[in-house]
Amino acid sequence: MGKIILTGDRPTGRLHIGHYVGSLRRRVELQNSGAFEKIFIMIADAQALTDNADNPEKVRQNIIEVALDYLSAGIDPAKSHILIQSQVAELTELTFYYMNLVTVQRLQRNPTVKAEIQMRGFNDAEGADNKAGTPVGFFCYPISQAADITAFKATTVPVGEDQEPMIEQTREIVRKFNATYGPVLVEPEILLPDNAACLRLPGTDGKAKMSKSLGNCIYLSDSAEEVAAKVRGMYTDPGHLQVSDPGKVEGNTVFTYLDAFCRPEHFVRFGDCFHGRKVSFDFKNLDEVKAQYRAGGLGDVMVKNFLTAVLNDTLEPIRRRRKELEQDIPYVYGVLREGTEIARAAAAETLAEVKRAMKINYFEEGALEELIAEQTQKYQNL
Numbered sequence: 477m478g479k480i481i482l483t484g485d486r487p488t489g490r491l492h493i494g495h496y497v498g499s500l501r502r503r504v505e506l507q508n509s510g511a512f513e514k515i516f517i518m519i520a521d522a523q524a525l526t527d528n529a530d531n532p533e534k535v536r537q538n539i540i541e542v543a544l545d546y547l548s549a550g551i552d553p554a555k556s557h558i559l560i561q562s563q564v565a566e567l568t569e570l571t572f573y574y575m576n577l578v579t580v581q582r583l584q585r586n587p588t589v590k591a592e593i594q595m596r597g598f599n600d601a602e603g604a605d606n607k608a609g610t611p612v613g614f615f616c617y618p619i620s621q622a623a624d625i626t627a628f629k630a631t632t633v634p635v636g637e638d639q640e641p642m643i644e645q646t647r648e649i650v651r652k653f654n655a656t657y658g659p660v661l662v663e664p665e666i667l668l669p670d671n672a673a674c675l676r677l678p679g680t681d682g683k684a685k686m687s688k689s690l691g692n693c694i695y696l697s698d699s700a701e702e703v704a705a706k707v708r709g710m711y712t713d714p715g716h717l718q719v720s721d722p723g724k725v726e727g728n729t730v731f732t733y734l735d736a737f738c739r740p741e742h743f744v745r746f747g748d749c750f751h752g753r754k755v756s757f758d759f760k761n762l763d764e765v766k767a768q769y770r771a772g773g774l775g776d777v778m779v780k781n782f783l784t785a786v787l788n789d790t791l792e793p794i795r796r797r798r799k800e801l802e803q804d805i806p807y808v809y810g811v812l813r814e815g816t817e818i819a820r821a822a823a824a825e826t827l828a829e830v831k832r833a834m835k836i837n838y839f840e841e842g843a844l845e846e847l848i849a850e851q852t853q854k855y856q857n858l
Contacts, residue, residue, distance in 0.1 A: 479513060479632055480515070480632070481503075482632075482633055483499060483516075484516075484518030485518075485542055486520045486521075487519050487520070487521050487524055487541065488534065488538055490542070490695045491545040491695070493686075493693075493695075493733075493791075494685075494686035497669065497737070498635075498636040498676070499634050500545075503517065503551065504549060504551060506634065507550075507551065508552075508555070514822075515556040515557065516559060517559070518558075518559050519558065519561060519812075521536075521539055521560055522562040522568070522620070525613070526614035526617055529611065540805065540808060544697075544802065544808060545697065547808065548696070548697075548794045548797040548801060549696060553814070559818075559819035559820075560816050561624065563820070564627070564816065564819055566826070567823060570623035570827060571623040573834065577656075578649060583616065586642070586645060587641045588641045588642050592614075593614075595685075595689075596614075598611075618641075622646040625646050626662065626826065627823040627826050628823065629661075629826060631664060632664065633646075633664050633666055633667065634666075634667040634668075635666060637668055638676060640668075643665075647663050649661075650664075657833040657834050660829050660830055677736055678729050679693065679729075680707075681710075681711050694707075696794050699795070700788045700791075700792070704788075707780050707787065708784075710730055710783075711729045712730050713776075720772050720773055722770055723769045723774070724770070725769060730780060733783055734762055734765075734786065737786050739786075742782075742785070742786050743760055743761060749781040750782065752778065755774075765782075
């Protein structure tokens, strides 16, 4: 069996540049590498409903937003299958079987689950309206994710570092299932971004995570003007009050973004961002910019102007392609339908193997005859 990728996103809003550098850009590279036999990219709407059950329209509307972002960023339907999670019923059945292989205590120890529960303000105390506690579906989403990954026998899962505990939980489920029922499931490997700055891009406010709910995102579909405004307000070094002051690069969000997006050719194309009335710099690379910032004499405005140019250079072809796709929505839904149908066929094969291994394939062709013969013999011998 060749190498297979499974990855995806929750449709709770448009995708932002954290998604792009964390996984989406890499997905396009992997898709075009020719190294993978199959690539499944999931729009995880069922998972999104675990903490948006009271607002299904939000999830429904954002499916098309995520699909547009995928296609405009370079996902090619001829090479990758984009699917809608809720339309592959086999995933739900697999999740149910896997629940018997995981304890409540193990889920409670999952660092990602704990962090996500805290971020969403869930708690253990349930109020009279039954809304205060953590939804069971949300609590169990590592098991659902294991079903997603194993349904397509994914060998590789490209995600950010915050998802490492989730992939480890999947591997545990795979090992437990195979040890109990037989070698059916494939144990996946995680593929992290190779650029350290891309592991988890901070929000524009300097907070650890870029999040739609925190309002600190730059979206792939943002206009050039919106990007410029968000960069102008970006968190830098609070101690860098005067241009002449030495500045800190570490923990400075502007430089973290440059680490993630800047390429050598940007200094040729946008070097004039560092030319001013009082000072001008001819930087050849980002290391030179950092050195000057640390020494003092380089203002935040110049660095932010350069970052704005770099980001808009990256996002412009994505914005242009998205505008084209927005004029052909039937095509986008056709891509989703075709990808989902292919995905469902693959998941159905895995589910059949799982039920066969668990000996709950009672009415499968050949199995019923064997069962009848076995039980007939049993009762004839009484």
